[in-house]
Amino acid sequence: MRLLVVEDDVRIADVIRRTLTESGYAVDVAHTAPDGVQAFEIDSYDLVVLDLMLPGLPGGGMDVCRRIRLINRDVPVLMLTALDSMRTKVEGLDAGADDYIVKPFHLVELLARVRALLRRSPRAFAPLLHAQGVTLDPATRTAQRAGRSIVLTAKEFAVLEYLMRNAGAIISTSELIDHAWDSNYEGFSNVVQTYIRYLRQKLTLPGEPDIIQTRRGAGYLIAADS
The missing domain is CATH 3.40.50.2300 (Response regulator)
Structure with missing residues (x-):
């Protein structure tokens, strides 16, 4: 954030x-x-x-x-x-x-x-964020999936938190940069793609579905729990 x-x-x-x-x-x-x-x-x-x-x-x-x-x-x-x-x-x-x-x-x-x-804040859905079997605790900066703890860097956590706070919405690359990076960032948009790849590697074990969906030309989506 x-x-x-x-x-x-x-x-x-x-x-x-x-x-x-x-x-x-x-x-x-x-x-x-x-x-x-x-x-x-x-x-x-x-x-x-x-x-x-x-x-x-x-x-x-x-x-x-x-x-x-x-x-x-x-x-x-x-x-x-x-x-x-x-x-x-x-x-x-x-x-x-x-x-x-x-x-x-x-x-x-x-x-x-x-x-x-x-x-x-109106953006905050709950103290604990839940989506697609992943639980995120912003207070302790911890993440879990299927009962296992997932160690995230500060930037990985920031990207995942923003996606989960907006579960069900397609989030563009520019919006992620606006909320997870400060104004000193002058790099290229592929930094988001890089961190999405890091998150997928950490969140997903063999046989598990990928919770972060790519919408080509639009951005990234974590589906909201029904």
């Missing part, structure tokens, strides 16, 4: 980016309010981590949140701030934030709140 972090403190932004990336998310970073709005206007994100005190707009993160809500009412927004007043929290929630975390915070708490927001 692809996340946007809008944080003006470069050190904090880098720590958050590395933490989220190591947990399997594709992460883009913006350091000003206008850059955050522009990133959201250009690309599609599954969640936004948004600092309150941002340069570039009079209302800082509050203005960014309001503009995000004009573009997309559903994407989860986790607001970060050093201000721990009830008035500030209420204002942030009224501006459209879904959750609020006060600096300094523990990174494990940040990850837990991100996972919780993604579970409540």
Whole structure:
């Protein structure tokens, strides 16, 4: 899944980016309010981590949140701030934030709140994802098929998770790149084909059906359970 972090403190932004990336998310970073709005206007994100005190707009993160809500009412927004007043929290929630975390915070708490927001997102069908005999647990980043554990890299997990969250829909190569890779990716679309091949090799034993279907010229599909 692809996340946007809008944080003006470069050190904090880098720590958050590395933490989220190591947990399997594709992460883009913006350091000003206008850059955050522009990133959201250009690309599609599954969640936004948004600092309150941002340069570039009079209302800082509050203005960014309001503009995000004009573009997309559903994407989860986790607001970060050093201000721990009830008035500030209420204002942030009224501006459209879904959750609020006060600096300094523990990174494990940040990850837990991100996972919780993604579970409540309209894209999230259930805490555990099930399709065609495969079970995926986004909280523990684990996968199973027919009772056996399947070890996936962070990128393999991201690709499989997006396909399973959208089970029953054909997902194009460009859509997978948008949600499983960050904006620094400048490679070719065959990277998706490569990771689909890796997943098929890990998910399928001899005699088992391949759960990832290719729709030539359209993309990839994991059928939804009936």
